[in-house]
Amino acid sequence: MSSEEKAKAKSRLNLVQLAIRYFRKKGYKVEQEMTTLDGYSGISRKFDLIVQKGHLMQGVWIRDWKRTIGVNIVINLDKASDDVGLTNPIIIGEKFSDHAKSYGNRRKITLLTKRQISMGLR
DSSP states (O other): OOHHHHHHHHHHHHHHHHHHHHHHHTTOEEEEEEEEEEOTTSOEEEEEEEEEETTEEEEEEEOOOSSOBOHHHHHHHHHHHHHHTOOSOEEEESOBOHHHHHHHHHHTOEEEEHHHHHHHTO
16 A cells, blocks of 8 residues: 555545544444445435434535545435435535535435534634
């Protein structure tokens, strides 16, 4: 593994750990890390975290990318969550396109940035 790959893996691990701390501080129970659920379609769906608050279980995707997350990624999360019976999914990333934000608002998908997580932990 190159030093660049190691740095990326460490950065991702740090973001996952930050996300877990953030959700716990907000009163969520962090169910599982990096889990695969079988969908109604017969396709296995991967989530970085499954969080629960009350009766509401939500799938979380963490995309530790330097680039903007587009609407297609948000749509894919929406479809994956719907396929496994989870509602109101959450995606964490650096920044989101305007189309991604609009789609997220319409479909009740939470878009969280690294900055929002850092501010929420203060």
